[in-house]
Amino acid sequence: MSAAAPHAAARAALREVARWKPAEYAFWAATAASWFLLPGQHLLLNEIAIFALFALSLDLVLGFGGIVSLGHAAYFGFGGYAAGMLAQAGYTDPLLGLAAAALASAALGFVTSFLVLRGSDLTRIMVTLSVSLVLFELANRLTWLTGGADGLQGITIGPLLGRFDFDLAGHVAYAYSLVVLFVLFLAARRIVHSPFGWTVRAVRGNALRAAAIGLAVDLRLVGIYTMAALYAGIAGALLAQSTQFVSLDMLAFHRSADLLLMLVIGGVGYLYGGMIGALVFKAMQNWVADITPEYWQFWIGLLLVLLVVIGRERIFAGSLVLARRAFGRRG
Amino acid sequence: MAAVLTNLFDGIAYGMLLFVLACGLSVTLGLMNLINLAHGSFAMVAGYAAAVLVNRYGVPFLAALPLAFLVGAVLGAVMERTLYVHVYRKSHLDQVLFTIGIVFMSMATVAYVAGSAQVFIHLPGFLKARYVVGGVSMGAYRLLIIAVCGVLALGLQFILARTRFGSRLRAAVDDPVVARGLGIPVDSIFTIAFAAGSGLAGLGGALGAEVLGLDPGFPLKFMVYFLIVVTVGGSSSITGPFVAALLLGVADVAGKYYVPDLGAFVIYTVMLVMLLWRPAGLFTRAGGR
Amino acid sequence: MNAALEIVGLSRRFGGLVATNDVSLRLERGARHALIGPNGAGKTTLINLLSGVLAPSAGRILLDGTDITALRPDARVHRGLVRTFQINQLFADLTPLTTVGLAVSRRLGLDRQFWRRLGSKGEIVDECVAILERFDLLGVMNERVGALPYGRQRLLEIALAIACGPRVLLLDEPAAGVPEGEREGILAGVAALPVEVSVLLIEHDMDLVFRFAQRISVLVNGSVLMQGSPAEVAADARVREVYLGEEVHG
Numbered sequence: 001m002s003a004a005a006p007h008a009a010a011r012a013a014l015r016e017v018a019r020w021k022p023a024e025y026a027f028w029a030a031t032a033a034s035w036f037l038l039p040g041q042h043l044l045l046n047e048i049a050i051f052a053l054f055a056l057s058l059d060l061v062l063g064f065g066g067i068v069s070l071g072h073a074a075y076f077g078f079g080g081y082a083a084g085m086l087a088q089a090g091y092t093d094p095l096l097g098l099a100a101a102a103l104a105s106a107a108l109g110f111v112t113s114f115l116v117l118r119g120s121d122l123t124r125i126m127v128t129l130s131v132s133l134v135l136f137e138l139a140n141r142l143t144w145l146t147g148g149a150d151g152l153q154g155i156t157i158g159p160l161l162g163r164f165d166f167d168l169a170g171h172v173a174y175a176y177s178l179v180v181l182f183v184l185f186l187a188a189r190r191i192v193h194s195p196f197g198w199t200v201r202a203v204r205g206n207a208l209r210a211a212a213i214g215l216a217v218d219l220r221l222v223g224i225y226t227m228a229a230l231y232a233g234i235a236g237a238l239l240a241q242s243t244q245f246v247s248l249d250m251l252a253f254h255r256s257a258d259l260l261l262m263l264v265i266g267g268v269g270y271l272y273g274g275m276i277g278a279l280v281f282k283a284m285q286n287w288v289a290d291i292t293p294e295y296w297q298f299w300i301g302l303l304l305v306l307l308v309v310i311g312r313e314r315i316f317a318g319s320l321v322l323a324r325r326a327f328g329r330r331g
Numbered sequence: 332m333a334a335v336l337t338n339l340f341d342g343i344a345y346g347m348l349l350f351v352l353a354c355g356l357s358v359t360l361g362l363m364n365l366i367n368l369a370h371g372s373f374a375m376v377a378g379y380a381a382a383v384l385v386n387r388y389g390v391p392f393l394a395a396l397p398l399a400f401l402v403g404a405v406l407g408a409v410m411e412r413t414l415y416v417h418v419y420r421k422s423h424l425d426q427v428l429f430t431i432g433i434v435f436m437s438m439a440t441v442a443y444v445a446g447s448a449q450v451f452i453h454l455p456g457f458l459k460a461r462y463v464v465g466g467v468s469m470g471a472y473r474l475l476i477i478a479v480c481g482v483l484a485l486g487l488q489f490i491l492a493r494t495r496f497g498s499r500l501r502a503a504v505d506d507p508v509v510a511r512g513l514g515i516p517v518d519s520i521f522t523i524a525f526a527a528g529s530g531l532a533g534l535g536g537a538l539g540a541e542v543l544g545l546d547p548g549f550p551l552k553f554m555v556y557f558l559i560v561v562t563v564g565g566s567s568s569i570t571g572p573f574v575a576a577l578l579l580g581v582a583d584v585a586g587k588y589y590v591p592d593l594g595a596f597v598i599y600t601v602m603l604v605m606l607l608w609r610p611a612g613l614f615t616r617a618g619g620r
Numbered sequence: 621m622n623a624a625l626e627i628v629g630l631s632r633r634f635g636g637l638v639a640t641n642d643v644s645l646r647l648e649r650g651a652r653h654a655l656i657g658p659n660g661a662g663k664t665t666l667i668n669l670l671s672g673v674l675a676p677s678a679g680r681i682l683l684d685g686t687d688i689t690a691l692r693p694d695a696r697v698h699r700g701l702v703r704t705f706q707i708n709q710l711f712a713d714l715t716p717l718t719t720v721g722l723a724v725s726r727r728l729g730l731d732r733q734f735w736r737r738l739g740s741k742g743e744i745v746d747e748c749v750a751i752l753e754r755f756d757l758l759g760v761m762n763e764r765v766g767a768l769p770y771g772r773q774r775l776l777e778i779a780l781a782i783a784c785g786p787r788v789l790l791l792d793e794p795a796a797g798v799p800e801g802e803r804e805g806i807l808a809g810v811a812a813l814p815v816e817v818s819v820l821l822i823e824h825d826m827d828l829v830f831r832f833a834q835r836i837s838v839l840v841n842g843s844v845l846m847q848g849s850p851a852e853v854a855a856d857a858r859v860r861e862v863y864l865g866e867e868v869h870g
């Protein structure tokens with residue numbers, strides 16, 4: 001064997017980790033096809049795409065950064081309010097709103113990330129929870145600004161790119177959300193396979209050692225947390241724009257809890273988990289809504305309990321493992 | 332001045348109630364390191380049970396209190412043995428998911444059985460009396476709360492510090508493996524601690540139904556309050572959570588009275604500041620690791 | 621000339637316990653220095669102080685004459701002070717290749733790159749392969765670290781430190797827990813370190829210590845009992861009593 005063989009093998013191995021798997025092509029092909037094949041479902045699908053983005057954001061924090069957050073709705077709602085207020089103020093261009101929401105939520109994420117740097121899981125859970133509660137109370141009390149419990153009224157969103165008006169069937173909205181989701185996914189995918197992404201994994205895996213190989217642990221977490229907040233803000237803005245409404249509900253605790261469930265259904269740490277989970281979650285919600293809409297919460301609770309007691313892997317009968325393998329999660 | 336003292340009095344009653352409600356959590360969360368966000372569910376279910384007993388079956392209010400304790404304790408023991416045992420060793424994420432699941436299920440179940448409106452317990456006439464001492468108006472009901480909770484706090488302190496059970500509990504928590512080796516029945520001690528904590532929450536839920544308001548949103552509404560008591564108070568003694576609960580009670584009552592516009596904002600902010608002020612040390616006892 | 625690493629009057633208390641007591645020590649450039657002492661003598665605590673995991677109660681640490689006492693752990697690594705751990709501290713979900721790749725990227729200042737793929741730069745791969753080869757890890761470079769046999773993890777523990785490009789390397793019992801048959805591989809890795817790297821080795825195995833070290837410091841109850849050449853240490857009655865004696869009888 002020549003001396004070049006190990007080099008080639010190592011290069012190939014590193015390339016392989018980041019290579020697009022067939023299942024990924026299939027996933028996005030199916031996603032794109034849904035726009036053409038399911039025109040009657042665009043409203044629902046739009047919501048799924050938005051939650052997929054939101055869950056992708058939580059995956060960055062939890063799956064890659066290792067931070068258990070119980071208040072991720074803070075950034076979702078903040079982005080929603082930012083986009084909504086901008087539109088209320090007369091700046092109705094959707095992309096402008098998206099950018100504003102991204103900036104606003106990223107700024108909030110950056111500032112609050114310093115609060116979750118240290119401490120146990122428990123401290124972080126409580127800090128993230130408190131941040132979202134504080135924000136909720138603020139939105140609830142600053143009625144003159146946020147409309148309080150009534151939410152932001154009278155939002156009108158201009159046409160996308162100055163040409164495509166948002167329609168009631170959600171055709172434009174779904175296409176818009178899908179493209180945003182895809183672009184942000186691509187960016188996230190690049191980032192998690194970059195040296196920065198690997199350092200974030202290293203910090204989650206062992207912060208003591210990460211520091212001992214010269215990584216500034218805090219900066220990594222601040223970075224990934226801020227990025228995740230940006231994603232969540234964009235997701236919130238998408239929801240605000242496509243429903244032309246922003247309410248306190250966007251900041252509510254159950255949002256954060258539902259989000260955790262979505263991510264956990266699909267599995268953490270390989271980017272697709274949140275998106276698959278959002279799909280499964282919304283599909284279930286839709287299905288239960290046909291039978292007993294009032295007691296949806298009960299079934300969610302039961303699912304959470306079973307998920308933990310029986311074990312996530314066992315419930316989904318290996319489909320999780322298969323999905324991970326298909327979409328490629330290798331260390 | 333009298334108004335201030337009256338508020339202080341109400342705040343103390345509220346705080347002592349919070350202590351009784353949350354002290355079980357300080358054992359499970361602070362000592363057993365189990366993130367139990369569903370602690371309030373036990374209080375709610377027992378509170379509802381007491382309401383049914385009193386309102387429908389005419390059980391005297393005072394007699395319903397021990398029964399509420401029993402409901403909470405039995406429920407706690409059963410849940411601990413059947414479900415919670417599976418999550419002691421799981422990750423914190425799993426514990427969060429699991430206990431949120433319990434919260435959601437209990438909320439939906441209570442809403443299904445009893446409706447989503449707030450439920451009141453008929454208080455006996457003598458608890459509606461008010462006494463004015465030196466201009467301070469004190470309700471008999473709140474006096475009862477203070478008396479019951481005060482006795483319970485002293486009793487707890489005694490049990491934990493002076494009895495064999497207390498020392499065994501501390502040993503089991505410090506190092507379950509060693510404790511097991513010494514022949515201490517760690518599992519049953521955990522069950523008893525969990526059940527007692529749930530029982531106290533149940534008693535608190537019944538006793539404080541009028542102050543707290545019983546509705547299906549109870550577990551979520553008070554989750555944060557309980558967490559604050561444990562966070563701020565720490566878990567190395569009973570005194571910490573007790574003081575924290577009193578402060579929280581007084582601050583909350585005063586906040587609602589003097590700055591009603593801010594609502595719970597003050598409390599949440601205080602919690603955040605506390606968390607940041609003593610980040611890692613909150614749940615680790617001094618020197619412990 | 622400045623010493624590669626100089627410790628001046630370093631102390632650390634844990635409550636009433638003085639784990640490090642007024643320790644002073646010089647590591648010349650290219651030194652092969654061993655630190656020995658019975659269990660609980662404070663050897664690991666000293667490494668924790670040097671690497672910045674713990675803050676000293678008193679004393680100073682100089683690296684190449686620069687005071688680094690107040691620097692964060694990662695900043696010390698940037699200046700070439702790298703350590704290994706007595707108990708493996710690895711990234712269980714990564715592979716040896718990505719683990720080492722990460723450290724090499726960091727050293728080359730590419731760790732903040734977030735757009736290009738890890739390993740897209742050829743020189744990183746070259747270095748990874750060289751390091752993995754040196755520690756006989758090429759065959760398992762794509763396995764999950766957490767699933768590797770203990771001996772391999774031990775090797776990776778050192779390989780990872782080497783990947784950081786140390787100028788001063790602190791090795792905390794590199795062969796701890798490794799069965800007799802596998803120790804040689806680790807020793808070979810340590811012996812093959814470039815001569816310009818200054819090494820401080822903690823080790824209980826006296827054979828290894830005497831083969832490796834040009835100079836030995838003996839730590840007892842947090843204090844330096846004596847320092848000297850291997851011959852001086854071996855001849856010292858106090859050392860025999862507190863340390864070597866214990867070895868023989870225990």
Ligand SMILES: Nc1ncnc2c1ncn2[C@@H]1O[C@H](COP(=O)(O)OP(=O)(O)OP(=O)(O)O)[C@@H](O)[C@H]1O
Nearest residue numbers: 634637639657658659660661662663664665666706
């Ligand atoms: N974080 C800490 N808190 C309290 N005491 C500590 C801490 N770290 C170490 N110690 C104590 O300091 C003393 C020295 O411990 P250290 O681990 O440095 O010894 P060592 O020489 O490395 O021993 P060994 O050969 O067993 O590895 C011990 O008594 C230990 O219990």
Ligand SMILES: [Mg+2]
Nearest residue numbers: 663664665706
């Ligand atoms: Mg040691």
